[in-house]
Amino acid sequence: MLERNKMYVQLPFEELKVDPNQKKRIAYFYDADVGNYAYGAGHPMKPHRIRMAHSLIMNYGLYKKMEIYRAKPATKQEMCQFHTDEYIDFLSRVNPDNLDMFAKEQIKFNVGDDCPVFDGLFEYCGISGGGSMEGAARLNRGKCDIAINYAGGLHHAKKSEASGFCYLNDIVLGIIELLRYHPRVLYIDIDVHHGDGVEEAFYTTDRVMTCSFHKYGEFFPGTGELRDIGVGKGKYYSVNVPLRDGIDDSSYKSIFEPVISKIVEWYQPSAIVLQCGGDSLSGDRLGCFNLSMAGHANCVNFVKSFNIPMMVVGGGGYTMRNVARTWAYESGILNNVILPGELPYNEYYEYYGPDYKLDVRPSNMYNSNSPEFLNKILTNIISNLENTKHAPSVQMNPVPNDAEDLGDVEEDTAEAMDTKGGSEFARDEQTQPLTEFYDDDNKDDGEKNISVHDKHSMDIDNAPHKQESAPTAEPPSQPEQHNAAAPSQQPQHSSATVPETSKPTIVPEPSSQPPHTPQNESSSGVTLTEEEMKEIDELNKSQ
Numbered sequence: 001m002l003e004r005n006k007m008y009v010q011l012p013f014e015e016l017k018v019d020p021n022q023k024k025r026i027a028y029f030y031d032a033d034v035g036n037y038a039y040g041a042g043h044p045m046k047p048h049r050i051r052m053a054h055s056l057i058m059n060y061g062l063y064k065k066m067e068i069y070r071a072k073p074a075t076k077q078e079m080c081q082f083h084t085d086e087y088i089d090f091l092s093r094v095n096p097d098n099l100d101m102f103a104k105e106q107i108k109f110n111v112g113d114d115c116p117v118f119d120g121l122f123e124y125c126g127i128s129g130g131g132s133m134e135g136a137a138r139l140n141r142g143k144c145d146i147a148i149n150y151a152g153g154l155h156h157a158k159k160s161e162a163s164g165f166c167y168l169n170d171i172v173l174g175i176i177e178l179l180r181y182h183p184r185v186l187y188i189d190i191d192v193h194h195g196d197g198v199e200e201a202f203y204t205t206d207r208v209m210t211c212s213f214h215k216y217g218e219f220f221p222g223t224g225e226l227r228d229i230g231v232g233k234g235k236y237y238s239v240n241v242p243l244r245d246g247i248d249d250s251s252y253k254s255i256f257e258p259v260i261s262k263i264v265e266w267y268q269p270s271a272i273v274l275q276c277g278g279d280s281l282s283g284d285r286l287g288c289f290n291l292s293m294a295g296h297a298n299c300v301n302f303v304k305s306f307n308i309p310m311m312v313v314g315g316g317g318y319t320m321r322n323v324a325r326t327w328a329y330e331s332g333i334l335n336n337v338i339l340p341g342e343l344p345y346n347e348y349y350e351y352y353g354p355d356y357k358l359d360v361r362p363s364n365m366y367n368s369n370s371p372e373f374l375n376k377i378l379t380n381i382i383s384n385l386e387n388t389k390h391a392p393s394v395q396m397n398p399v400p401n402d403a404e405d406l407g408d409v410e411e412d413t414a415e416a417m418d419t420k421g422g423s424e425f426a427r428d429e430q431t432q433p434l435t436e437f438y439d440d441d442n443k444d445d446g447e448k449n450i451s452v453h454d455k456h457s458m459d460i461d462n463a464p465h466k467q468e469s470a471p472t473a474e475p476p477s478q479p480e481q482h483n484a485a486a487p488s489q490q491p492q493h494s495s496a497t498v499p500e501t502s503k504p505t506i507v508p509e510p511s512s513q514p515p516h517t518p519q520n521e522s523s524s525g526v527t528l529t530e531e532e533m534k535e536i537d538e539l540n541k542s543q
């Protein structure tokens, strides 16, 4: 057993440091349409914040360092790798004008107040999902070290239910894509809310470790207790860090870093997905934590320091100016740049008054997380993680070879795959996975390769692979009129643990599409047009 008394050590919070000589290849996904979708007047979730963040990112000049892409929207078929056909079909058909034809479905799929039907809902889901799936595909192909999709991170969405402002779970779709190539994926969630949708999707598997840091206790969605650690093969592969109001930079760092260090050391993920919900920032309209921008960004910097292929997605965040500031700052960190505190002029400059600074400062709110409380949590978590010390190895199913023509795979319809497992031909034409996924040099020789999955749970490896888009350039978008945020209520949900009935949702139907070779294999680099570069330079000059 572990020493139970002094696991938690409160670390001082220090200035963030990056190594300007370290070069990371970053693929940044942005679709200029995303800011045009609106949940409705007074709704706290505002996709416009993604456009605001993008504008800061561009005007700080980060486009010079990253590859910028507009992803192909996720298709219905791709969405159904996690969600039910019925639910996705509903999302694709419902709109504010035909809503009364779907009275029954609205209740069934939990669409209404928190998750309203708005114009373009399905397209919005497509953008969010497309970015995460393509980001994962680029990571899989070794085309980048880090993929960023701030339109993603919608962690509450369930297999056949909308929840907490989320309809499509882009994160689950992205992880399913990563699992085609990666034996173990770590999901980390720093949104103030529990990452329930992602946890539930992978609750019974050890292929994905989920770790959520969140406010727990009379707070949406009500799940994410310390004792919720996964079931079956997934036992010990869900980690929950339930926190109280007012956690500050120093306390958060002091619990985040040892938990993540131990997970990385023992679980040895080959890819990491980091959900960067901005509602854990101080002053969030719905949140109750007290993190500064640097305190939030420290998590990003810490996860990045492991040099493991990483996908960064957005999430919650309801004080738009602070979300935009933080995601811009974190994009800088990912590019090994500490952005200067003076905000560059941008289309949304007036949002950042009166100081016009790149910072989110903590308040003087009380921190209800005592060192004793955090020590209790940390010792419990580390003790559970002891059971994961020997990273589970995985018998990888073959991955389709991208370069080969698989010939006629007509019979691989979704239905055929579902009932018969697809054509022999498609299966035979698949290639062996990379052998480095096996921990042959693992020091724990006696324990390795003990956890071979059964066929059923491994069907996950046959998930189709996301087609990649050509790099694209998005012109800075035009400012728009925005209503002042009206106060709105925190969504009301009953407190409950992950229901017994939540079955694993990770047996995606294999693709009926032959793998796709992107047309732009050789293209790389930032691809803003001359005109856009000029426009940004003008904006900078006009300051």
Ligand SMILES: [Zn+2]
Residues within 6 Å of the ligand: 191, 192, 193, 277, 279, 315, 316, 317
């Ligand atoms: Zn949230």
